[in-house]
Amino acid sequence: MLGDQVYGVIGLSDVAPNKFHDSDVNLLMTLGATVAASIQNTRLFEQTQTALSQTAYQAQRLGILNQLSADLNRVQDMDELYATAASKTRELFRDSDATFAMLTDNPRLVRLYALQDPTAAHFVNVGLVLDNTLIQQSLQQNRLLNISDLSAVNFVDSAAMVSQGLRSTLVTPLFSGNNEPLGTLNIVSPHPAHFDALDEQLASQIGSLVSAALQNRRLFEQTQNALAETQRLATQARQATEQVTALNRRLTREGWQDYARIASTTLVAEAVREQHSAAAQTDAGNGGAAPENGASRRIQVPIVVRGETIGTIEMDYDDAAGEWTPDQQAIVNNVGEKLGLVLDASGAG
Numbered sequence: 001m002l003g004d005q006v007y008g009v010i011g012l013s014d015v016a017p018n019k020f021h022d023s024d025v026n027l028l029m030t031l032g033a034t035v036a037a038s039i040q041n042t043r044l045f046e047q048t049q050t051a052l053s054q055t056a057y058q059a060q061r062l063g064i065l066n067q068l069s070a071d072l073n074r075v076q077d078m079d080e081l082y083a084t085a086a087s088k089t090r091e092l093f094r095d096s097d098a099t100f101a102m103l104t105d106n107p108r109l110v111r112l113y114a115l116q117d118p119t120a121a122h123f124v125n126v127g128l129v130l131d132n133t134l135i136q137q138s139l140q141q142n143r144l145l146n147i148s149d150l151s152a153v154n155f156v157d158s159a160a161m162v163s164q165g166l167r168s169t170l171v172t173p174l175f176s177g178n179n180e181p182l183g184t185l186n187i188v189s190p191h192p193a194h195f196d197a198l199d200e201q202l203a204s205q206i207g208s209l210v211s212a213a214l215q216n217r218r219l220f221e222q223t224q225n226a227l228a229e230t231q232r233l234a235t236q237a238r239q240a241t242e243q244v245t246a247l248n249r250r251l252t253r254e255g256w257q258d259y260a261r262i263a264s265t266t267l268v269a270e271a272v273r274e275q276h277s278a279a280a281q282t283d284a285g286n287g288g289a290a291p292e293n294g295a296s297r298r299i300q301v302p303i304v305v306r307g308e309t310i311g312t313i314e315m316d317y318d319d320a321a322g323e324w325t326p327d328q329q330a331i332v333n334n335v336g337e338k339l340g341l342v343l344d345a346s347g348a349g
Helices: 022-051 056-072 078-092 134-141 156-163 197-263 266-274 326-345
Strands: 097-103 109-117 120-129 145-147 168-175 181-189 280-283 296-305 308-318
Touching (some): 134 145, 134 156, 134 168, 308 326
Antiparallel strands (some): 145 168, 280 296, 296 308
16 A cells, blocks of 8 residues: 555465564565555556657656656665655756655644755754644645645645745645555645646655655664664573573582582592593592502592583492493493483483
């Protein structure tokens, strides 16, 4: 939909309940506005082809209109949008000027944009009261106004234009795709009865293009703001996770280092500090002298969860059996590693 003209319907559906969110709605609205603008551009192109049989001036105007459509798709901000539209409108209408009256958060006030130099549109009035103006009438009736003699009507803005030497105007309403009023495009001339039916049609086409561009720009800015907010929240969540992880690692490491110094052998304490999973053969009795024949020996394997040693597996065996083979120690090491994985998976880490 462009302005009040409906071209069709585009929609999404899903079997899951509550599948779509506000961001999906905004993206769908952007897509719909883009499709509508593409349809409008296609029709404008077809009109351009038809106009080749008309006067050279009319063909030139439609060419400028197509260029305006392309230029509006490349603007980077609202000011550039107003400047581009106002500049092209000046080219399209002889002996005329163009301004935009845009609604504000205050429903009784509008902001006027006028092209004061070839490259930028500026505020010329930030407090124009909307009451009893041609702008208000055009928006309320949602129709283009062609005032051939400004001195013959009694409106606040018409009196102001007459005082500036202006005699006729076209006031074109601008509406978003969901029929929300945005403002008006105002084309003025110092000549009375300056605009005809072809001018009205051209002004309506400009209004449709500008309305679509305004909505696309606003939706783009809303999407960018939403993405920035999402990235900010994701960064905060990542930083919080890193802080919790660092605190958890610190508490786990310091706690088990204290335990190792108090309750285990010096070899276990070293294993905890080095954070490696390797079976260490030690004498029973917390690192005392080598045992006599028949005494027991001990295998100790650190339990590691997410890089942190949280405990040990200790096994006593008869010294008469001799030293453990590498295969036997590998089995014990494997038990320690798998125990660490199980604890990690269960959330014990």
